[in-house]
Amino acid sequence: MAFEAAAEVPPHAGPFEVHGDYFTDVIVACALLDDVAAGRFVLVGFGRDPWPLQVGYDMSAFLEELPDVVAGIRSGQDVELDLYPPGIEATFVFSADADDVVIRCSSRATWQPSPDVERIDRRELLAMLDALVADVARALHDIAPSVAERSAFTRTWVAGA
Template sequence: MRFDLRLDVPAAVPPEERSDVTYDTELDDVRSILRDLCGSLAELPDVRFIVTVGDPMPVSVRRDLVVVMEQLRDVLAGLREEGTATLDLYEQGIEAQLLFAVRDGQIRIERRDLLGRPVPPREMDLPREMIMDCLRTLARTFVDVARRRSPERSAHPWFTDWAQSLLTTASQ
């Protein structure tokens, strides 16, 4: 069984031509910025988001990456502090949940279908550090490419606070 959770980006990422969006403090939050960043990254043909739990999952940069990035800090913190975490993939009909549980230096990953479709269960035990490195790399890659793609959006205080929290959690 195979596990993969990564963002592939080319070495050269062109900056957005226009990213002068204003965010409303009453209607928006960092999720609005993450959504816009993922939308911008999705415009680049060489940017790929990959999720594999046994079999590859049909995920997209535009919709699914934002969902994962919203939850990644909590997943990292949950694994470190409580030994468990849940990652919900609820866009585009995927409707799946990844459950992570630390056990004896391993992390058990279980993929559940949230719609009750008859799919074979996907469970695997992998080395803890391998999974943590995968999650940390995703965090660092996303923040790095967001800063290169959209210097204006990534300079917004909501994003800088979010990114600092994510990267601090990822480095622990």
């Protein structure tokens, strides 16, 4: 057999364009992070440790709705987050209860949450979500600074949405 050297690297879809709207830029950011295998998206709770999630699709669905979820939690309003990707198909309803947030999970898939209700301190939950977004924004900046600087996703969270 003759000597052979090769790099098996998936083709890059780039250049990634920034569109200036939050939803599109979230999709671009998650696709770019997934493309370079930059980390994992981890969700634990409701009997799953961890949930079987992917950065490119599942994290995108989560981040798409996060500004409204955070605003609802901050204002004490009930708010819903729908993780719609096939195989996940779960809805989370966040409800204020004094200094806590009660999270109810319902599944549209064969898996059913157990327990279906969890409780967390409101400040702890907001800090956790802020850290998640900061980590995503940092990773995006590390691998594609020009995309991060022009992204509505980054601007939304830097502004404290």
